[in-house]
Amino acid sequence: MKKQRIVVKIGSSSLTDDMGNIVDEKVADHTSAIAAVKEQGHEVIVVSSGAVAAGFKSLGYATRPKLMAARQASAAVGQSLLIQRYISHLSPKGITAAQVLLTKSDFYSKGRFQNFYTAMMELLHHDAVPIINENDLISIEELTYGDNDMLSALVSGFLQADALVILTDINGLYDSNPKTNPDAKRFNFVPSITEEMLSMAGGSGSAVGTGGMKSKLLAAEKAQSLGVSVFIGTGKGECKLLDILEGKGDGTYIGSPMQPHMQRKKQWLAHHAKPAGSITVDSGAEKAVIKGGKSLLPAGVKSIDGLFDALDVVDVVNEKGELLGRGQVFYSSVDLEKIKGLPSLETKAYSINERAEVIHRDNWVTLKFDH
Numbered sequence: 001m002k003k004q005r006i007v008v009k010i011g012s013s014s015l016t017d018d019m020g021n022i023v024d025e026k027v028a029d030h031t032s033a034i035a036a037v038k039e040q041g042h043e044v045i046v047v048s049s050g051a052v053a054a055g056f057k058s059l060g061y062a063t064r065p066k067l068m069a070a071r072q073a074s075a076a077v078g079q080s081l082l083i084q085r086y087i088s089h090l091s092p093k094g095i096t097a098a099q100v101l102l103t104k105s106d107f108y109s110k111g112r113f114q115n116f117y118t119a120m121m122e123l124l125h126h127d128a129v130p131i132i133n134e135n136d137l138i139s140i141e142e143l144t145y146g147d148n149d150m151l152s153a154l155v156s157g158f159l160q161a162d163a164l165v166i167l168t169d170i171n172g173l174y175d176s177n178p179k180t181n182p183d184a185k186r187f188n189f190v191p192s193i194t195e196e197m198l199s200m201a202g203g204s205g206s207a208v209g210t211g212g213m214k215s216k217l218l219a220a221e222k223a224q225s226l227g228v229s230v231f232i233g234t235g236k237g238e239c240k241l242l243d244i245l246e247g248k249g250d251g252t253y254i255g256s257p258m259q260p261h262m263q264r265k266k267q268w269l270a271h272h273a274k275p276a277g278s279i280t281v282d283s284g285a286e287k288a289v290i291k292g293g294k295s296l297l298p299a300g301v302k303s304i305d306g307l308f309d310a311l312d313v314v315d316v317v318n319e320k321g322e323l324l325g326r327g328q329v330f331y332s333s334v335d336l337e338k339i340k341g342l343p344s345l346e347t348k349a350y351s352i353n354e355r356a357e358v359i360h361r362d363n364w365v366t367l368k369f370d371h
């Protein structure tokens, strides 16, 4: 098998018990499987939950706290306990672990997004295992990725991984929650996530997990849209990850491993950049950009919302207000106001690089697909 890059997401319930203790046998099982995969020359990036679950007890909370401040404080305690435990299992196997804590806003800037990539490549080059978690101490409300399932999907796309493996306490997706319905049937392979599957997926089955199967399916859908195939399931023993890579895993496989990855620049535009404003375009421009694969020209611009500079990211909407996509503009909002609706020959002088396009094709990502 060719060298694979895999992102392994490990849920809270696969690391801790309901009382907030890290279960050493669980960590030992995961780390021995990681070591076996690395032994075969593959790269492993871990996205690990469990900080809140591993920390609440030390602060005197009886169960996983729901209150934001209590969750933040628990994560600060639990994250160090968790990393300590990963290190104590990986280091005797000659594997260096690297703690990586991320906040959504870290990726708003293209520079930081790029810095993350550079650092990750350096860690992988040195054969280290990055262990990523959301920086829960400061990631609150709208600054969060939602949950680590979604974070792992974004990381797997960003690193153009060969597979995203979501390890949890259930062996795959069932047609209803098997913890409440003993007759539930498992899917071994699904080509893509459908609305029907999302409706079959319920919440968490443990006192420490958060998103349940639904958040895993949403993450799988996201990973697939970025070109990464997904496995959701469980396993035991040092061969579990190798078995999963060989198609023998105990769980559900989602999507084909042959899909092309989305370019990183387009991932940044689609999922991380914060739009500074929006541009409304007419139906001709909508057709040219979405169906024709063309750049957006000033002639199709109807109106501009917000104050932005050239090279900022903006949303592009049609006259019904539907989001069409997102891109980096070559004009400031002030200049665009002057040239909207004009033919390209008259507008170049206002552009940052004397080009006619408002948004060049290479700096554009489509977000509306039902045309």
Ligand SMILES: Nc1ncnc2c1ncn2[C@@H]1O[C@H](COP(=O)(O)OP(=O)(O)O)[C@@H](O)[C@H]1O
Residues within 6 Å of the ligand: 010, 011, 012, 013, 014, 167, 168, 169, 170, 172, 173, 174, 175, 176, 177, 178, 179, 200, 201, 202, 203, 204, 205, 206, 208, 209, 210, 211, 212, 213, 214
């Ligand atoms: N249709 C379904 N198929 C499988 N599991 C489901 C389904 N609906 C809900 N679940 C629940 O999802 C849980 C896994 O999610 P979660 O508790 O958030 O795990 P983790 O801590 O690994 O992120 C399972 O324990 C199961 O009870």
Ligand SMILES: N[C@@H](CCC(=O)OP(=O)(O)O)C(=O)O
Residues within 6 Å of the ligand: 010, 011, 012, 013, 048, 049, 050, 051, 052, 053, 075, 133, 134, 136, 146, 147, 148, 149, 208, 209, 210, 211, 212
């Ligand atoms: N960052 C949080 C992760 C919360 C979360 O998504 O948990 P889970 O549903 O177990 O993957 C923590 O470490 O506790």
